[in-house]
Amino acid sequence: MAEPSSSINRRELLKSTARALGLLGVGSGAGLLSAREKKSDTRWQINPDLCIQCGRCATECVLKVSAVKCTHSFGVCGYCKLCTGYFEPEPINLDEGAENQLCPTGAIKRTFIEDPYYEYNIINDLCVGCGKCVKGCNMFGNGSLYLQVHQDRCLNCNTCAIAIACPAQAFVRVPVGKPYLLRGKGGAHK
């Protein structure tokens, strides 16, 4: 019995190639969509109870200025006159002079409320996520300052560079519908 002929002409070759490329494209598209769908279910976030303020959030993020910023829960804050997250350990004066401020980038705004209470707000554009203020607040205060991944900046990388470098395994995936891990009842993302 004679073998069937396996030769194909140019038209068939082109047709088959086009078909194969089309299928490959459709498959790739489906794969991309599938991957995107899975990733969009969750976001990266920092568990503030595990964070040790090592400073890597400021240096490891793929963004030029980290997506991690200090966050302030006003319901936890004591509105202290001498805030250890705001002032150097031995400030010259308890005022807003740059020499008295702990933050190297001046990213905390101190506002007088009523004697002896002051409100502290984070200036997100200046905060680099180093966690220096968080350390001061945690060590001596109520822990109302803590680091969070700001979702408006985060690229939600598949493999977060900070998460890899985090020595405390404080980076976790959280549901997209609840993308912050805030402290206290009055937790506020500002």
Place this chain on the structure above:
Amino acid sequence: MSEKNSDNNTPATLDSPPVPGRRTFLRAAAWGGGILGLGGLAGYAAKRFSGGQPARTATPPLGDEFTYDVSRFQKSDPALIRYEEVTRFPCGLERGRNITASADGSIWVAGTGGIRKLSNEGKLLLTIEIDEPVYSVVIRKTGEILAGMAGKISVLDGSGNETAIWSDYPDNFLPTSISLVGDRIFVADAGNRVVLKLDASGNKTGIIGERDLARNIAGFMVPSPYFCVRMAPDGLLRVTNPGEHRIEAYTFEGDLEAGWGKSSFAVEGFCGCCNPVSFDIFPDGSFVTCEKGLPRVKLYDPEGNFTGLVAGPDAFPEYLKAANAGTPHSLGSGIYAAIDPTGRVLVLDAVGGTVRIMKPKD
């Protein structure tokens, strides 16, 4: 012109496109499926493992200006240490929040888990299990126990059975310290930042420390649940104003008479948001104070002049380790002191979970 289809010998003509045979169709379908699958895998892998991951550029480490460093304050001058440790033992609680000594010399600690009565050697004499945190404990001359909890004071007999609950107090009532003066009871209410004056049955008879600028009283600043009241031998109450780093003297009628204390990380001052967290008063009117953040137990004369250390920060290595690690934060990490009938200082370290008995150096 006609020709045979190679698969099934069905005739094929130039007028109509050749009909593929079943074998050809299956082979083509398998190829198509394979290619589609490969494409899908490639797309998935591209997105999951590399897609959306911008290239990293090396970032230099942070400079020293980004480091919070208080290590220079965590060492103490040995020449300032006036006490030595006699013994130490576990406090028997998940998280200690208060310590006191009864007239018979027994040690009472309160906190998360209830109340424990301990001997001077650390032997457990009595366990009182309480489901909610106990913030303060004091023993009456009758042997009754007053236990301060959020919203109430529980009255217990000497065996730990509850005999009464006092709860007719303002919202947010948080009794972090109780002091007995004869039949009167003074309670530091951290939730409302005032000292409540109670009669022997727990009825409120007055308030001390409410903001009243006409009486030159600015009010207490209590950022966290550390607020302490004690009776001094000069007949005046002493109350911490932790946000202001002061200890203030009040009459029973609520007049502010005096105060002392200064803000400083240096050993003679108080630092952080809320220090001192607790204190007690010797029979001669001098003070022993406790601080969190920088765990220090210090001595002051009756006028508030620093005279030495009972224990410096380096005596609390577990505490410093936790503090330097940045977690847990300082809520629930107090240091508490009480003076026992023999003049020794009992120190409760909430982070280390221990009671230390300290006596003056010879």
